[in-house]
Amino acid sequence: MNQHVQMTDEACFHCGQEIPEGTHFTAIISGKPRSMCCPGCKAVAETIAAGGLEHYYKHRTGDSFIAPELTGKDLPSNVQAELQLYDNENIQKEFVIDASDTEKEATLVIEGITCAACVWLLEHHLVKQDGVAQASVNLTNHRARIRWNNDEISLSSIMGAIYKIGYQGHPYHPDKEEQLLEQEKKRAIRRLGLAGLGMMQVMMLSIALYAGAFQGIEAKYAQFLRWASLIIATPVVLYSARPFFIAAFRDLKSRSLSMDVPVSIAIGGAYLASVWATFTASGETYFDSVTMFTFFLLIGRYLEMQARHRTGRAGNALMNLLPTSAIKLNNDTEELIPATELVPGDIVIIKPGHTVPSDGYILSGHTSIDESALTGEYLPVSRQEGDHIIGGTINVENPIKLKVSEVGANTKLSAIVRLLDRAHEEKPTVAKVADKVASYFVAAVLVTATVVSYIWWQIEPKDAFWITLSVLVVTCPCALSLATPTALTAATGTLRQAGLLITRGHVLESLASATHVVFDKTGTLTEGNLTLKKTVPLADLDSPKVLQIAAALEAHSEHPIAKAFHRYKETNAADVNVTVGQGLEGKVDGKIYRIGKPEYASQLCHQALSNTDAPDNHGQWLLLCDQNAPVAWFSLNDQLRKDAKLTIKRLKSIGITTEILTGDSSAAVQEVSSALDIDKTTANVSPQEKLSYIQKLQEQGAKVVMVGDGINDIPVLAGAQTSIAMGSATDLAKTNADAVLISSELAKLADAVLLARKTRVIIKENLGWSLFYNITALPLAATGFIAPYMAAIGMSASSLVVVGNALRLTKLIRRKPVK
CATH class of the missing domain: 3.40.1110.10 (Calcium-transporting ATPase, cytoplasmic domain N)
Structure with missing residues (x-):
């Protein structure tokens, strides 16, 4: 016979899994014995406690990833041998740079991060290691930047320290990070798919129940429909809605109230009440509301995750500009080798049309180099013997010999990736209005519901539960939680139809408060294509x-x-x-x-x-x-976009300051500025200088919208409060931007600002209506005048009012197209 392991009701303090019967593993955490499910969890918990990091357990949420065979104070010999490979300098050159004479810096991808507590634990644990000078972990893309003294600690020891607390560190590589992002996406899709399927089935059954309430239905059939709804809704609540309950539990432990708390109360309370009503064949059921609410909330979370993943993939795509192979010259013999095997001092041949595999100096030959991928300027530049060229650029005309100077993490392309990561870390976040309002409102509702329940228990115990439920349902902050996202969704959809694709949730809030719109020149205010402007025969x-x-x-x-x-x-x-x-x-x-x-x-x-x-x-x-003699002069120029002048005029009319920030140093910059009546122009700046300029502007209180199109704009697009890429921009610029102007019609920018301001007004109206409804309905429910089914109708009606008000954002002001 197969043996079946019986599980207890107690959960492991470390990983949260059930503890098998007969298991008696414990660890002392914060001075108290805690039950553990296995030796692996016990070893990890003791390692965390020994490092003085017990606060991890106060912050963590989500499913902990633990690999017992890779945890504890002593790593298995095969793991130690594998980690020691990363001390090899040839392997390190792909992801390690020399930060100073004695310090090195590496970028790792950490597997197993589930929440902010994981980040806290990793950072505190790593900086406690002797020789580690700095450790920062980015929760958005799960990348860790670690700086250490190589004379005091080896990289393998640092990676071993990561393994000991239950995580796995890998050298940053686009393919590995793609795998981690894909895993998270699959989990989210499974939750969303189950919720959607459950919602459709339960809604179908609910229609029959609603119809039966008006036209008559036999009790046995009504009870059958309730039981069927219960069976379908249960996995939706236990699996799909699980992230809400976990987050709510975390908030309650940390004594803070976010929207996850009211959402969990709404879902959990309505579900439990419906279960009770089903078992007792009395009262009302709300399985349809439970599944519908879960589904729509998960859609919002999924879209947020997708936007975060786009950010994570930006650096991956940038690194993929480098070719996978190079033609190395060995004693006048050409040899095709992987580009990763190049070392400083190697001589490579770059043929016309090929991509430069690493930074270096031209030994012989002269050619034109297309640097548009890095500088954003479309004209190839002439390069000859002794000139420095950058990896990732393209040789246009003649074959050249290149002496490699920098490879791997030391190339300029890698430096731009690090600049991009730093810009994302410093990117400002916009707090959601609804969360602030709900944190106080929910606390008041919970206190009120408790008082009402106690009073009715004294007056009429049999009515206490249903009246308390009415209070919770009628004041359920569904409308409050929908006030912001419905308005944002409506406005986002309107702008998408108009040709402006918003890829991050904060854009509309940022646009509404924007004070400056900063443009790149080439490909943004201009078409990005050289045209013949004038011919002068001689x-x-x-x-x-x-x-x-x-x-x-x-x-x-x-x-x-x-x-x-x-x-x-x-x-x-x-x-x-x-x-x-x-x-x-x-x-x-x-x-x-x-x-x-x-x-x-x-x-x-x-x-x-x-x-x-x-x-x-x-x-x-x-x-x-x-x-x-001379025959003719030809004037070439890049034409202005047909709606550029109208756009600048409209932006100024609504109080926006306009600027040009470009790497171009030609006279054309001032021509464009004068033709468009731009307020301020800054030319001949590098990507780093662009980012510094924007950051300085924001420190002075400006709310900046950056509009660009080239890879050189990526750091500044990531660093600005709001960034918009042109539809003709590079894929990398689009990936890093908060919005993409698909239609490439600049005039949509003014439309977006006006719609964002209107959205802000409607959000305030929705919040005001939601609070008014809840404050008005609460006394009626508390005094027993509103039955649970009436509370459900009122809750739905308030949500419909919010949604209807948001639909006012589905139209833009009609204006004549630019000819």
């Missing part, structure tokens, strides 16, 4: 003819400048030679021409011309020459 040839000559030459180049001429191509050029970073030379109709920078092109006709000789100092000028 010889007997007319504009169409000189354009045909220029187009014939530029057809042999894939440079972004060349694309501005492709539409004018009607003839072909022969014997075309490309001078990287300068221009092109070739024959058109048997005659030699040059086009490019004025200094380069004018050499053909033995003149010395430069940009100062151009017709004006606006835009970027190219010169076309033949062997005798």
Whole structure:
């Protein structure tokens, strides 16, 4: 026969699981003996207690992840051997940097984190280790940044300390973090799916009960429907709604009241009352309300989780810019190796179209490098022998030899990832109004319900339970809990239909209080594509003819400048030679021409011309020459977005200050600023300087909305109170932004600010109505004038009023489209 392990009703103090009968493991926590379910939990608990970290148990929530075979003071030999591998410098180069002469810093992904208490425990435990100077754990993406003195403690010892308290540390790698995020997503989907299925089934049964109450139904059938509803609703409450109960229990232990407390009271109280009514065949059941409320709350939690996961994946996508392989040169022999095996000093060959595998210096050759992935500027830059280039950029034209200078965690790309993580850690959070109101309101309701129950128990004991239930149901803060999310959901949906996709919940609140909108220039206020602005013929040839000559030459180049001429191509050029970073030379109709920078092109006709000789100092000028004289000047420029001027005007009209913050240093920046009447312009700034500028602005009290489109905007997008990426932006910029302007219509920004302000007003109206309803209904329920079914109707009606008021946010002000 198979043996069945009997379980006791007592739960393990450490992991919360039931303790098998006959098990007698205990650990002394905070001076008291605590029961444990197994030796693993006992070992972990004793390790936590020995470190003086018992406060962990006051803060924790959620399911603890414990791997007994990896816990305790002595790790198994195979685990120790595996951890010691991470002391190898070749392995460390992918995720460890030299913070100083003696200190190193690593980024780890921690597996097993479930709540803020886990973060508290990890940080306090790690900093107690000799040699660890700093340890910070990010609850959002479960990444830990640890700095230690390598002469005092090894990385393997630090990772062993993490294992000893029941967690697992892994070197940060995009694939590993994706697995952790996927696990959390699957758990949330299972809870949400079960709640949705249960809600649909219970609602179907409830319709029959409601109809029977008016048209008549036999008692045995009504009781059958109640029992069926009970069976379906029970797993919804015990599994899907479990996170609410756990959070409420945590809040009660910490003597604070959040929305999880009233939500748990509403779900738990209505469920228990319904169970009682089903067993006794008396009273009312509320299984439909229980399952419906659980389902809609879980949808909100799921959307919040999705937004957090988008943040976590941002650094992963950024690191994926680096190629997986590189062509290493060994004694004039080319060898294809994994890029992770490169070390400083190696020489690699980078062919046209290939991505640079690491930071380094050009040993030989000259080419153009597309740095748009890092700088956001679309024009490739000329690079020659001795110049430094960055990993993740793209070689455009000629093959070059590169001497590797930095690899792994020391590359500039990795530095941007760390900057991004720091920006997320410093990102301000917006407290929810409903939580603040509910914390006081719920306390008052609980006290009132207790008093009412006691009084009615003295007056009429048989009515005490139902009247108390009426008090709890009629004052259940359903409308209060829906006041904020329904308004936010309605406004978010409206903006999504208008072309502005909001990816984080705080956006509308932040937009409503915004004082500054800061724009990147290229690709945001401008189209991001070079166009031919002006043609100035200098010889007997007319504009169409000189354009045909220029187009014939530029057809042999894939440079972004060349694309501005492709539409004018009607003839072909022969014997075309490309001078990287300068221009092109070739024959058109048997005659030699040059086009490019004025200094380069004018050499053909033995003149010395430069940009100062151009017709004006606006835009970027190219010169076309033949062997005798200059033929034509061409002005190239990036066009303003068609609605940019209207957008700036509308933002100013509603009291918003507008600024340009760009890495571009050309004269075009001031041209754009003047054309749009921008309040302030700051040019030629790096990603780090952009972030510092925004942070300084926010320290001065400004509420900043940052609008950008390039990877160089990622840190500042993460650091601003509200960030918006253009629809044409890079995927990474979209991932890190709080909202994405899918339509790329800038005028929607003013619409969003106005709608956000209206949303703030409606949230206040909803909160006011919810409180008014509850305060009015409470005396009636307490005096026995409202039966439980009337309380349920009143609760639903109050929720409908809140939802109906929120529906006012489903329309934008109609305005004429920009032509």
